[in-house]
Amino acid sequence: MAEATTERRTDYGPPHYEQFLPPIIKENYGKWKYHEILKPGVMVHVSETGAQLFTVRAGSSRLLSIDKIRMYCDLADKYCGGYLRFTSRHNVEFLLTDRAHIEPLIADLAKLGHPVGGIGNSISSIVHTQGWVHCHSAATDASGVVKAVMDELIGHFTHTDLPGKLRIALACCLNMCGAVHCSDIAILGIHRRPPRVDHSRLKKTCEIPNVSASCPTAAIRPTVIDGLETVEVIEERCMFCANCYTVCPAMPLNNPLNDGVSIWVGGKVSNARHEPMFSKLAIPYLPNTPPRWPEVTEAVRNLVELWAKNARKYERMGEWIERIGWPKFFRMAGIEFRKEHIDDFKHAGLTFKRSTHLTF
Amino acid sequence: MASEFPNTPMLDELEKGQWPSFVTEIKMAAKRSPMSRDLLGLLERSYRERIGHWKHGGIVGVMGYGGGVIGRYSDLPEEFPNISHFHTMRINQPAGWFYTSQALRSICDIWEKRGSGLTNMHGSTGDIILLGTKTDELEPVFLELQKIDFDIGGSGSDVRTPSCCCGKARCEWACYDTMNACYDFTMTFQDELHRPAFPYKFKFKFSGCPNDCVASIARSDMSIIGIWRDNIQIDQNAVREYAQKGMDIRADVVENCPAKCMDWDGQKLTIDNSYCRKCMHCINAMPKALAPGKDRGATVLLGSKAPIVEGALLSSVIIPFIKMEPPYQEIKDLVQKIWDIWCEEGKNRERIGEFVQRVGLGNFLEALEVEPVAEMVAHPRENPYVFYEEYFEEDDAEGETEKG
Ligand code: HEM
Ligand code: HEM
Ligand code: SF4
Ligand code: SF4
Ligand code: SF4
Ligand code: SF4
Numbered sequence: 001m002a003e004a005t006t007e008r009r010t011d012y013g014p015p016h017y018e019q020f021l022p023p024i025i026k027e028n029y030g031k032w033k034y035h036e037i038l039k040p041g042v043m044v045h046v047s048e049t050g051a052q053l054f055t056v057r058a059g060s061s062r063l064l065s066i067d068k069i070r071m072y073c074d075l076a077d078k079y080c081g082g083y084l085r086f087t088s089r090h091n092v093e094f095l096l097t098d099r100a101h102i103e104p105l106i107a108d109l110a111k112l113g114h115p116v117g118g119i120g121n122s123i124s125s126i127v128h129t130q131g132w133v134h135c136h137s138a139a140t141d142a143s144g145v146v147k148a149v150m151d152e153l154i155g156h157f158t159h160t161d162l163p164g165k166l167r168i169a170l171a172c173c174l175n176m177c178g179a180v181h182c183s184d185i186a187i188l189g190i191h192r193r194p195p196r197v198d199h200s201r202l203k204k205t206c207e208i209p210n211v212s213a214s215c216p217t218a219a220i221r222p223t224v225i226d227g228l229e230t231v232e233v234i235e236e237r238c239m240f241c242a243n244c245y246t247v248c249p250a251m252p253l254n255n256p257l258n259d260g261v262s263i264w265v266g267g268k269v270s271n272a273r274h275e276p277m278f279s280k281l282a283i284p285y286l287p288n289t290p291p292r293w294p295e296v297t298e299a300v301r302n303l304v305e306l307w308a309k310n311a312r313k314y315e316r317m318g319e320w321i322e323r324i325g326w327p328k329f330f331r332m333a334g335i336e337f338r339k340e341h342i343d344d345f346k347h348a349g350l351t352f353k354r355s356t357h358l359t360f
Numbered sequence: 361m362a363s364e365f366p367n368t369p370m371l372d373e374l375e376k377g378q379w380p381s382f383v384t385e386i387k388m389a390a391k392r393s394p395m396s397r398d399l400l401g402l403l404e405r406s407y408r409e410r411i412g413h414w415k416h417g418g419i420v421g422v423m424g425y426g427g428g429v430i431g432r433y434s435d436l437p438e439e440f441p442n443i444s445h446f447h448t449m450r451i452n453q454p455a456g457w458f459y460t461s462q463a464l465r466s467i468c469d470i471w472e473k474r475g476s477g478l479t480n481m482h483g484s485t486g487d488i489i490l491l492g493t494k495t496d497e498l499e500p501v502f503l504e505l506q507k508i509d510f511d512i513g514g515s516g517s518d519v520r521t522p523s524c525c526c527g528k529a530r531c532e533w534a535c536y537d538t539m540n541a542c543y544d545f546t547m548t549f550q551d552e553l554h555r556p557a558f559p560y561k562f563k564f565k566f567s568g569c570p571n572d573c574v575a576s577i578a579r580s581d582m583s584i585i586g587i588w589r590d591n592i593q594i595d596q597n598a599v600r601e602y603a604q605k606g607m608d609i610r611a612d613v614v615e616n617c618p619a620k621c622m623d624w625d626g627q628k629l630t631i632d633n634s635y636c637r638k639c640m641h642c643i644n645a646m647p648k649a650l651a652p653g654k655d656r657g658a659t660v661l662l663g664s665k666a667p668i669v670e671g672a673l674l675s676s677v678i679i680p681f682i683k684m685e686p687p688y689q690e691i692k693d694l695v696q697k698i699w700d701i702w703c704e705e706g707k708n709r710e711r712i713g714e715f716v717q718r719v720g721l722g723n724f725l726e727a728l729e730v731e732p733v734a735e736m737v738a739h740p741r742e743n744p745y746v747f748y749e750e751y752f753e754e755d756d757a758e759g760e761t762e763k764g
Contacts, residue, residue, distance in 0.1 A: 010424045011550035014452040015509045017529075017539050020459050025529050032532035034648040045530055053530065063382040063491070065389040065396075066468035066477045073461035084464075086457040086481050088525070088574045095530070113380055127484060132406035133382070133399070134432060134448065134491060136416035141406065143382040144374055151377030176666035178484040182578040182674070213708065216669050243669055247709075249416055256410035269578045271570035272641045273616050276577050276674055290407040291373040314616055314641070346671060 022083040024053055024097050040160050041116035042102060054096040056105055058114040059125050059150070059157055062090040063133065063143050071112055079105045089125045089167075091118055117158040121165060123304075124157070126150060128170040129177040131189070136249075137242045138172035139189030139259040140288050146170055148292040149187070152301050156308075163311040163320075166304065167268070174241045184317040185303055186264035186279040187296060193258040194219075194238040195251035199230040206248035214247040239345070261286045261296050265303060266318030277318045280326075282333070284340035306333055328359050365390060366401035370408060389477035395492055396476045398440040405436070420447055420495055422502040426555040428512035429498055445495050446476070450487040450513035451505065452546065452553075455539035456526040457482065466508045474501050484579075485563065486523030487513040516556035517709075519549045524566035525573040527586075533643065534568030535586030535656035536684035542566045544686055549695075558699065559706035559715075569652065570640045576664075576675070581712045582695065583661040583675040586684075588653035591633040592642070598649035599629045613642050657683045660691060662698070663713025673713040676721075680735040694728070701727050 018026070028047040035045045038054075045053045060068075072092055076084040079101040085093045092114070094105055106116050118124040126149065129135065131142030149168065156162055169180035172189040180186035202208075211231055212220045219237035223230060231251075233244075244251045263286065267279030282303070286295045303317075310332070311320040321329045330337050343351045374383045386403070389396035402413050413435050420431040430448040437444035451467070467488065471477055476492035483489040488510075493501060502512065513521035522545050525531065527538030545564055546553065552562075565576030568586040576583035603609050609629065614622045621635035622642060631642075633653075643650045660682060661675035682690065698712065701724070706715045716724045725732050734740075 008424065009506050010511075011554060012506075012509065012511050013547045013550055014454050014511055014543070015463065017455040017458055017543060020454050020463065021529060025458075030528035030534070030537070032528075032530065034532055034651075036648070045532070055530070059380060060481065061380040061382040061385055062480055063385055064479050064481050065385040066471050066479065067388040068385055069464055069468050069479065069481065073464050076461045082461040084459055084461065085526070086459075088457075088486075088523070090481065092481070113378075113384075115378065115380075129484065132403060132412045134414065134446070136412065136414045136432075138412045138414075144407070147374050147377070147379055147381055147383075150379035154378045171666075174666075175668050176672070181666060181672040182575065210708070214669070216671075241668065246416070246668070254411050259410065269572050269575040271572065271577075271637075271639045272644055273618050273639055276572075278672060278674070288410045290410060291370040313612060314645070 020083070022081060022095055022097075024051055025095070027051065028053070037120045037160070038102075040122065040158055041119055042106075043119055052097070052099070054099060054102055056094045056096065056102060056109070056116055057087065057091050057118050058094070058109050058116050059118060060090055060092055060114060061143065061147065062125070062128065068112075075105060075108055078108075087124075089118070089127050091125050115154060115158050120160040121162045122156055122158075122160045123153055123162070123166045123168060126168045126170055127178045127180070127183075129172050131172040135172060137175060137245055137254070139191045139242075139254070140172050140261050141290065142170055142172045142189075144290060145187060145261070145293050145296055148294075148297050149300050152297045153304060156304065162304075162308050164314045164316050165270075166307075166317065168300070175246070180264070181278055182267040182269045182276060183279055184265065184268065184307075185300055186267065187300070188262045188264060189259065190262050190285070191240040191242060191253040191255065191259055192285070193253060193255045194233050194235045194240070195242075195244055195253045197231060197233060198250040198252075199225050199228055202230045202248065202250040203228060205250050211244055211248045211251070214243045216241060216243060220244055256288070260288050261293070263296070263299055263303070266321045268316050268318055273314065274316070274319050274322070279318075281341055282335060284338060303333065325357070325359050365397060366404060368400050368404040371400065371404050386478060392472070393475075393477045394442040395446065396478060398442040399446070399476065399478070399492065402434060402436065402440050402443060414446075420445075420498060422498050422512065424554075425512055427515040427518045428554065430515055432492075443476075443492065446492040447495065447498065449475075449490040449493065449498070449501060450483065450485075450515055450521065451490060452511045452513040452521050453482055453486055453488050453523070455524055455542045455546075456529055457486075458526075458529065463508065463510075467505075467510065470501060470504045470508075474504070485513075485520050486574075487521045512554065514553045514561075517558045517560050518554065518556040518562070519552040519558075520561050520563045521553070522546050522564040522566065523574055525568050527566075527568040531568055532647065533571065533586075533640070533652055535588055535652055536568065536658050538566040538568045538586070540686060541584065541684060541688060544688060545692075548687075548692060552699075558703060560709045560711050562699070562712065570638055571644065577661060578664050578674060579666075580664060580675065581662065583664060584658050584684075584691070585661065586652075586656065587638050587659045587681065588656045589681055590653035590655040592631055592636065592653055593651040594629060594631070595649050596628055599624075599646065600627070602646050602649055607646070613645050616641050616645075657681050660694075663711070663716055665711045665713050669709055669711075670714045670717070673711075673717070675713070677736050678730065680733060694730075697728050 126146045128142040169183040170187040171180045217237045223232045263283040264279035265282045421429045474497045478491040480489035524538040524542035527534040563580040565580035621632040660679040662678045664675035
């Protein structure tokens with residue numbers, strides 16, 4: 001380690017955003033009056049001053065090489081005076097002042113293999129996490145599943161042919177770094193086998209009180225095995241959250257025979273019409289089948305098509321299901337309702353049906 | 361073997377199809393970077409075996425910082441020596457994710473020299489993620505980032521990199537300046553951002569309106585969402601224009617209003633604003649005709665999180681309406697009080713939302729010295745087991761006595 005010096009600069013924070021704003025934005029900051037979607041993936045914002053700002057939004061794989069970022073930079077230099085931005089869903093946006101640049105830019109993006117879309121009543125890029133590319137607790141890959149699903153659904157990215165917005169998210173374990181729990185469709189990696197305790201390593205790598213305390217269901221108890229201080233897991237109490245593994249690497253859950261994917265539906269974060277909602281369990285388990293996860297892509301496509309065919313204009317997945325009722329949703333989707341669909345964690349009773357508002 | 365381009369029949373399948381492929385990205389980087397080459401080999405192996413090959417990290421970082429670097433080690437170091445360590449660096453992104461090509465190129469140059477050449481633009485919390493470097497490169501990367509004014513973000517039990525929607529930069533709906541607030545909070549809480557001292561992480565997210573484009577209500581411990589409290593601005597001519605162009609205003613707008621507070625007689629759109637829930641639907645549907653009111657500010661909500669440890673939560677209202685003017689002192693004072701209570705009483709790895717659930721919102725408000733208001737609940741309690749805190753004794757002449 002280098003030695004500490006008094007001049008060492010720390011805590012200076014991110015660069016101030018103002019130096020990265022194109023002149024048209026600086027001039028019209030806070031003065032935007034309205035916007036229109038000109039075509040899929042392209043909008044115009046019109047200012048009180050009459051200025052027009054065009055946005056071209058392109059999908060990306062989120063995991064980007066510096067080579068690709070440089071290619072984006074070249075396009076920004078060529079068409080946008082060197083300015084660009086990214087969105088909260090990992091899309092890249094080019095901000096133009098010249099309407100005539102829109103089509104050439106889209107053509108150049110197509111040459112790079114980056115489709116334009118994701119605005120309005122369409123699917124935007126899938127928010128996702130690291131998976132096997134970079135995380136220790138992943139029960140499935142992230143980028144691979146997302147790539148396979150988006151190949152299937154790309155037509156709904158490049159067209160605004162859906163009843164409302166559709167937001168898909170993927171997290172490779174229950175940690176949900178991508179906060180998928182409020183998405184129209186959430187793809188969630190799950191473990192289904194309790195942790196295997198590495199008794200010889202546990203005491204050396206972990207603090208036993210912390211490990212016991214990490215378990216939300218108190219499934220972990222201190223114990224002594226062959227004279228070694230360690231812990232045991234009461235397997236019936238384990239719901240595979242991997243919390244213990246995050247605290248203690250000597251308790252791995254990753255397991256090719258049992259890991260897989262669950263599908264959740266009907267969540268949203270925006271307040272439009274209906275209040276924000278959590279996603280709810282639709283399919284408890286699908287297998288991990290790399291490289292293209294056909295079971296997952298097909299399940300997601302079926303859900304999207306079912307909703308697209310049956311929802312009213314503007315109705316998000318969850319709003320549609322709430323209107324028709326969950327039993328009807330399960331029947332229409334052809335999904336078998338099973339014990340796993342019934343909540344058995346905290347306040348589970350609030351999710352039971354407490355009325356006769358039923359459809360047959 | 362390590363420096364060869366590995367054989368990746370399974371990953372190659374993911375270069376087919378129209379959506380941009382992350383495999384193509386890793387291969388581009390692998391032309392120069394032995395780390396990215398080894399990553400391809402390791403990932404192919406995960407695809408074959410259906411299991412990840414990363415161990416979670418020991419503590420690594422740059423001098424003077426406790427957070428911002430996530431240690432990552434492969435469990436197959438002999439086979440893939442170039443990624444035996446492959447740490448993530450979180451870089452604090454500029455507010456709203458606006459860049460110049462020049463700034464991005466400078467980051468690329470650093471990462472070409474000292475990392476794998478792979479990034480996430482961006483991670484789910486908002487930072488620029490520089491994916492994969494060796495322990496002895498961490499400090500040099502930081503020194504080079506300093507020269508271009510990019511600082512490290514948060515990780516561990518501290519303030520995580522705050523993020524915001526593009527707000528007033530490019531959105532007519534922004535009810536306050538999200539980018540200014542995000543930058544200001546980030547600068548104010550630098551110490552808490554870089555030196556973990558909390559029971560667990562604490563995230564701020566700033567959305568300019570109830571559409572909540574950065575999902576703050578689901579993904580941040582403190583969600584600051586723009587809102588207005590006067591009347592929706594209506595341009596009746598523009599409404600009629602939408603109607604003429606074929607919009608079914610009754611079906612598409614009026615009947616979707618959750619407050620049922622709108623009416624349309626074919627000529628004029630009326631809104632009983634005292635019932636409007638500020639849901640944004642009608643404004644989203646007719647951006648040219650409707651706009652949020654002029655008396656704008658924000659609702660501050662507290663406590664959302666993903667499931668770990670005690671289950672997922674959405675944020676709930678703590679200040680129904682506040683004007684959002686720099687330096688945002690009132691909210692910052694509240695934040696400080698919240699942290700004081702949580703650091704004192706919170707359990708290890710207990711997020712603020714879980715803490716509030718455990719001690720009770722009523723008790724938490726009392727400790728904060730915030731008055732309870734009806735906007736904080738969806739409805740009042742249903743269960744009759746109330747902890748009344750005061751009662752009278754028979755011989756109590758004065759009236760109230762504190763419970764014994
Ligand atoms: C310790 C808890 C409880 C006790 C000891 C209790 C006791 C009783 C008793 C003795 C009755 C019958 C009264 C009668 O018919 O004269 C009753 C009725 C009732 N209880 Fe409870 N109860 C409890 C909790 C609850 C809870 C939690 C709920 C609802 C959430 C509830 C809802 C009702 C209802 C709706 C009735 C009326 C049934 C009717 O009128 O047909 N009770 N309770
Ligand atoms: C210790 C707890 C409780 C006791 C002893 C109790 C007792 C009773 C009794 C005796 C009745 C019947 C009244 C009548 O027939 O005129 C009743 C009715 C009722 N209770 Fe409870 N109750 C309790 C808790 C609750 C709770 C927690 C709820 C709601 C969350 C509840 C909801 C109701 C309702 C809605 C009725 C009216 C049912 C109807 O429509 O006829 N009760 N309760
Ligand atoms: S969701 Fe889980 S597996 Fe995926 S990146 Fe986050 S912690 Fe890792
Ligand atoms: S996986 Fe979760 S529930 Fe199972 S033992 Fe570990 S902490 Fe407990
Ligand atoms: S949250 Fe609202 S103000 Fe911010 S970008 Fe989204 S729509 Fe615009
Ligand atoms: S904002 Fe929502 S609640 Fe308010 S008038 Fe419009 S549709 Fe109705």
